[in-house]
Amino acid sequence: MITAVRSTGNVVSGRRVVDMSKKIDVLEPDSAPLTQLTKKMKKRTIINSEFKWMDEESLTKYDAINYGTGYTAGDTTIAVDTGTKFRAGDVVKNVGSSEQMLITAVSTNNLTVRRGWGSTAAGAMTDDDVLLVVGNANVEGATKRDIKVQDQTVRTNYAQIFRTPFGITDTAKNSELYGGPDLKHQRKTQMIEHQKEMERAFWWGEPKEDTSNDSHPRRATGGTDYWIYTNGKDASGAATQLEFNEFLRVGFRYGGRKKWLFSAPLITDAISYWASGKLQVTPSSKTFGIAVSQWLTAFGMVNIVNSNLFSEVTTYAGYAYLIDPTQPEYVHLANRDTRLKTNIQANDADGQEDEYLTEGGLRFNQEKKGSVLYGVTSYS
Numbered sequence: 001m002i003t004a005v006r007s008t009g010n011v012v013s014g015r016r017v018v019d020m021s022k023k024i025d026v027l028e029p030d031s032a033p034l035t036q037l038t039k040k041m042k043k044r045t046i047i048n049s050e051f052k053w054m055d056e057e058s059l060t061k062y063d064a065i066n067y068g069t070g071y072t073a074g075d076t077t078i079a080v081d082t083g084t085k086f087r088a089g090d091v092v093k094n095v096g097s098s099e100q101m102l103i104t105a106v107s108t109n110n111l112t113v114r115r116g117w118g119s120t121a122a123g124a125m126t127d128d129d130v131l132l133v134v135g136n137a138n139v140e141g142a143t144k145r146d147i148k149v150q151d152q153t154v155r156t157n158y159a160q161i162f163r164t165p166f167g168i169t170d171t172a173k174n175s176e177l178y179g180g181p182d183l184k185h186q187r188k189t190q191m192i193e194h195q196k197e198m199e200r201a202f203w204w205g206e207p208k209e210d211t212s213n214d215s216h217p218r219r220a221t222g223g224t225d226y227w228i229y230t231n232g233k234d235a236s237g238a239a240t241q242l243e244f245n246e247f248l249r250v251g252f253r254y255g256g257r258k259k260w261l262f263s264a265p266l267i268t269d270a271i272s273y274w275a276s277g278k279l280q281v282t283p284s285s286k287t288f289g290i291a292v293s294q295w296l297t298a299f300g301m302v303n304i305v306n307s308n309l310f311s312e313v314t315t316y317a318g319y320a321y322l323i324d325p326t327q328p329e330y331v332h333l334a335n336r337d338t339r340l341k342t343n344i345q346a347n348d349a350d351g352q353e354d355e356y357l358t359e360g361g362l363r364f365n366q367e368k369k370g371s372v373l374y375g376v377t378s379y380s
Contacts (some may be wrong), residue, residue: 031192032199032307033290034262036225038330038362039338046271046331047313049159049219049359050209055366060085061133062095065125066109073122076113080131083109087146091137094131096124102137140373155227157207158219159333159361164194167345183352187340194338194356199309202328202362204316221361224321224328224370231371235318239267239376241274248322250300251371255324258302259370263320264310270379271295271304320378324369332360 065071067079070092083106086092090103092113100118103111116122138145166186175184200223207222233247251259257344261272272279274366275295282292282303293304310316336359345353 008111017111019320026168030213031090031307031309032195033307034202034269035195035330037197037260037290037305038202038328041325042329043337044329044363045330045337046335047334049333050156050216051159051331051361052154052364053363053365054154054157056150056152056233057368059148059150063131064128064353065131067127068127070126073115074367075125076115078113078125078131080109080111081286083107083111084148086111086133087136087148089136089145090133091135091139092131093118093134094125095132097125097129099123101131116189124344130190155274155365157222157361157363158209159331159336159359160201160205160219160221161260162194162197162201162358162360163355164190164357165195165344165353165355169351171350173352175266176319183354187354191340194243195360196309198358198360203309208315216355221366223362224364225372226322227364227367228321228370228372230368234371235373237375238374238378238380239270240380244274244373245297246271247301247320247371247373248297251322251369253368254366255326255369258303258325259300260303260305260325261320262305262307262323263312264307264317264376266317266379267320267376268304268306270376273379285318320373322371322373324366325350327364327366327369329363329365330360331378332358 047104060082063080063082065078066081070352071078071211078101080086085104088103091100092111093100098120099112099116099122100120101115103113103178105112136145168183168186179185191300199351201221202223205221205223206226208220211216231250231253233243235243239305249307261271279293279295282294290305295302295304310319336357338356338358338360340354341351341357342354344355
């Protein structure tokens, strides 16, 4: 019995219709930018879960003297770190003293040279002086010089099986719910989770094939952090624009003049501070729906992608990767690209179970085209 004016406060609670949005907002729908970009930019079908590729570098044209006591101006046999980098007929210059020398013979790591073979007189040389091959000079009418070609390096990675199962009882499946059918919603959210699993592996995974502990092989794919190992910049705390420029300079040494920078929010914030007024937002129609800002630097164009996934753990919250667009390539086994498998439940299950499954990995060529910045805790 109610003895007062009816209000929303004294009406039976079950009578009040809930004003519920028909849409369920997902917190991180775009949290796997590398996976999304590589799938849409470069994708290749492989025929084996173990896949390989070959990298070839140019011949190295510099080395260093390897003799603790150094040499006098009259010494003509010079020990170096790696004698295979040189051939008879090479003209080398001591970068420190500017003295030019002609190599007449190579024996293991010992070079026989003619000193002062140029306008600069012979002088003393010290351990670790850099010798640069500036060309080769050949005798008129001579036969060919020694042949020296660069060999290839074979790289190996694996396609990893990623599985993301989910399900619903038949009772829940046939119940009316706010937000619409739950199975449809799970298919959306679990696809995001599936891509995030792949994204983490594509950044920080290490290649592994384990055939000893299970009845069948178990494989993991190596990610970007594993493949980029030459060019790294440790900020060790507060990063400066000078350090960031050094990171860009090294990263742009090889490859094209347009690169992708995937950065933690802290470093994205630093870039916004350093490049104030110089950043341009790229239309999403040109970047496969990924939010991208462009910064034209003295080294080239940088497409900046903020990756919130890096902030999940403190260590990677200070990381950024500069990648040439020709480097990462998403690969998948035939008929094993990301797909939704439906009704995978047991025959007597009172419900439905689905899963997303991918058997894929990352092919990452010529790691020197990229660089990594790490250890950033603040900026100035």
